[in-house]
């Protein structure tokens with residue numbers, strides 16, 4: 001398995017299949033995808049891109065007092081046949097030092113409730129109530145400190 005930086009375009013097929021199966025390709029384009037400090041990571045097995053995650057220099061206001069500079073995680077997905085093999089965890093492990101290098105001390109995300117167990121396993125903590133995101137489902141704000 002190899003973790004590499006990928007272009008945002010490379011993430012679209014996985015985002016489409018795993019996160020926006022009923023959406024159009026336009027639904028797979030996220031705000032900030034092309035921003036200078038955004039980066040996208042991919043895990044490859046036998047040359048095939050099987051897991052992706054994207055990281056945005058974006059603050060969540062409620063964390064700002066303790067963490068003036070933060071990153072946001074979006075678009076985390078692993079193809080079903082490759083899940084449970086540590087690929088998303090490997091992407092996060094690669095991302096943490098890059099986030100730290102940008103002087104950021106927190107990574108947060110709006111986690112799907114169905115994926116909360118994953119985020120907890122890798123050290124994220126939940127915050128506040130579950131809230132719906134239309135057409136996608138229930139989410140919870142989660143975050144992890146990066147020191």
Ligand SMILES: CC(C)(COP(=O)(O)OP(=O)(O)OC[C@H]1O[C@@H](n2cnc3c(N)ncnc32)[C@H](O)[C@@H]1OP(=O)(O)O)[C@@H](O)C(=O)NCCC(=O)NCCS
Nearest residue numbers: 076077078083084085086087088089111112115117118121
């Ligand atoms: C959630 C997801 C990204 C995890 O990817 P993955 O590559 O399978 O994750 P890992 O193999 O690194 O998992 C790390 C640990 O979390 C566990 N885990 C993974 N998904 C889980 C889930 N949904 N609930 C509970 N635990 C989970 C794994 O079993 C593993 O446990 P272990 O360390 O005891 O072996 C993947 O299941 C997925 O693509 N789901 C569909 C899309 C999605 O919901 N994305 C998140 C949007 S917020």
